[in-house]
Amino acid sequence: MIENGVSGRFVFKESTKTPSGTVLFEQHLMRIEKSRMADFAGYLMPLWFSSISVEHKAVRESAGLFDCTHMGVLEFDGEHAPDFLDAITTNNIKTLKIGFAKYSYILDAAGYVLDDIIIYRRKENNFMVVVNAANKTKIQAWLKALQKDEAIIDTEKPARKLQDKPVIRDLLTDCGQDCRVDIALQGPASKELLFSMIEAQEDKQQFQDMKSFSLIETGLDGINCIIVQTGYTGSKTGYELFVHPSKAAELWALLLEKGKSLNIIPCGLGARDSLRIEAGLPLYGHELDGEFNINPFEAGYGWAVKLEKDFFIGQAVMQKKSQNYNMQVARIEFPGQAGIRPVRQHDGILDKNGICIGWVLSCAKVDEKQIALVYISKNIAEENRQIGLYYTARSKMQVEKGKKSKVEKNQELETDISGTIITRFEKF
Amino acid sequence: MVIEGLYYTEEHEWAKIEGDVATIGITDHAQELLGEITFVELPMVNKEVVQKGELGVVESSKAASDVYSPVAGKITKVNSELESAPEKINEDCYNAGWICTIKITDKSTIDNLMSSKQYEAYLKSM
Numbered sequence: 001m002i003e004n005g006v007s008g009r010f011v012f013k014e015s016t017k018t019p020s021g022t023v024l025f026e027q028h029l030m031r032i033e034k035s036r037m038a039d040f041a042g043y044l045m046p047l048w049f050s051s052i053s054v055e056h057k058a059v060r061e062s063a064g065l066f067d068c069t070h071m072g073v074l075e076f077d078g079e080h081a082p083d084f085l086d087a088i089t090t091n092n093i094k095t096l097k098i099g100f101a102k103y104s105y106i107l108d109a110a111g112y113v114l115d116d117i118i119i120y121r122r123k124e125n126n127f128m129v130v131v132n133a134a135n136k137t138k139i140q141a142w143l144k145a146l147q148k149d150e151a152i153i154d155t156e157k158p159a160r161k162l163q164d165k166p167v168i169r170d171l172l173t174d175c176g177q178d179c180r181v182d183i184a185l186q187g188p189a190s191k192e193l194l195f196s197m198i199e200a201q202e203d204k205q206q207f208q209d210m211k212s213f214s215l216i217e218t219g220l221d222g223i224n225c226i227i228v229q230t231g232y233t234g235s236k237t238g239y240e241l242f243v244h245p246s247k248a249a250e251l252w253a254l255l256l257e258k259g260k261s262l263n264i265i266p267c268g269l270g271a272r273d274s275l276r277i278e279a280g281l282p283l284y285g286h287e288l289d290g291e292f293n294i295n296p297f298e299a300g301y302g303w304a305v306k307l308e309k310d311f312f313i314g315q316a317v318m319q320k321k322s323q324n325y326n327m328q329v330a331r332i333e334f335p336g337q338a339g340i341r342p343v344r345q346h347d348g349i350l351d352k353n354g355i356c357i358g359w360v361l362s363c364a365k366v367d368e369k370q371i372a373l374v375y376i377s378k379n380i381a382e383e384n385r386q387i388g389l390y391y392t393a394r395s396k397m398q399v400e401k402g403k404k405s406k407v408e409k410n411q412e413l414e415t416d417i418s419g420t421i422i423t424r425f426e427k428f
Numbered sequence: 429m430v431i432e433g434l435y436y437t438e439e440h441e442w443a444k445i446e447g448d449v450a451t452i453g454i455t456d457h458a459q460e461l462l463g464e465i466t467f468v469e470l471p472m473v474n475k476e477v478v479q480k481g482e483l484g485v486v487e488s489s490k491a492a493s494d495v496y497s498p499v500a501g502k503i504t505k506v507n508s509e510l511e512s513a514p515e516k517i518n519e520d521c522y523n524a525g526w527i528c529t530i531k532i533t534d535k536s537t538i539d540n541l542m543s544s545k546q547y548e549a550y551l552k553s554m
Binding site: 047052336 | 482489514
């Protein structure tokens, strides 16, 4: 169902479907029980293989392998592809060099974030775009509306349409030999493993010289791969491998077998979440959009919104929002040793007087501490500042004891534990 | 893992009945679902509970789960070691990870519980 009235707001309601396994499902069943998997965006995904903390540590110290084959992979092809992507996303795509990638946003005309994406330029007029699994059908519906000139793209000029359109294909399915799925290898040891599996000498050299957000196309033990130096763990050394779905299981098994001596292990959704939280990276629906409609400026990604471009969908609203926002995403460290109640989404963040200034969006336990991503008043989000936390009720019993299940801004509350604001992002 | 001789609930608690005393914990299936348990809120000693009444909360970094009483009675002891070592529930949920003991006031409430065989079948049916 699509609505895109005069407000320029694009609302999409997805029908629920029974979850299915990814192309690596059989591989996972060789390592864990089905009960260890959970429905994520319509796919049965492993929650953890060994444990969240062991997998988190492996990515920081050696490397971890992630099933990302559920991620949406789209192709934009043709001479109109650069201009089209430049107009429908916030970052500058015209200046994106071949062999490199950029982080960008797809907004509707009302300025709401529809997805955060990575755009890879493979050729002058050929792009691979990775979208969130949970947003894939919505983005496809949005792209279809844009291609058919059915969507409002400029609220100030409702008749405005995009001129020429590229050919858009879904690389997960129906693209024959061109199909691609994403497997991520993240952590310091990932470079050594991939280097050993690249056969051609010149490719080895190219791989050695790779920079963050660059890509090469090569063979890993004979399996054709697009290797890109991107990821969602905060690791400086981390790669995503785009492989044909029919070769994904073979590559997965091979990477684990050859990576064994380097302590490379498979990782599930649990560690994926704790790693991205520790690094300060947003998850759509939590630190982007979601119940607070968090925009890129509030999330700390204003640099990916190029206001000076001639035009992009949502530009007018972004110009206003960039000048005027009072809340922002911050990262806070709380104690997290055994016996400390875990911090959760919706817990209240308090200033030194116990006044609620915002809420927890996500939290993860990392060693003996907890790292929370929070949405708080901008004037308080200063590094090294002490901050309080109010645990919202987790159960009926706590409600009976007087704990609130929901807290409002400016409410005066009791501080349950204290934390410290730390840098917005961290690299490892 | 399901232990023979214990009683089980649909909410994945176990009860070991010795005379009129029940020792309570959560099952292997429950601890597996929760993942690494980092916090346990224990009930108050001497508190009276009804069957299916709330005993406490077990929390992992991913989820918080209420613990309900399998029987009706009065709390006699709590495993306060769990406050500093909640991971005992992950490591040994049927022994060192016990949560509390209850002096049963209404023994007929035991009839509402599942045997180990019934609980095994219940897990398979899920």
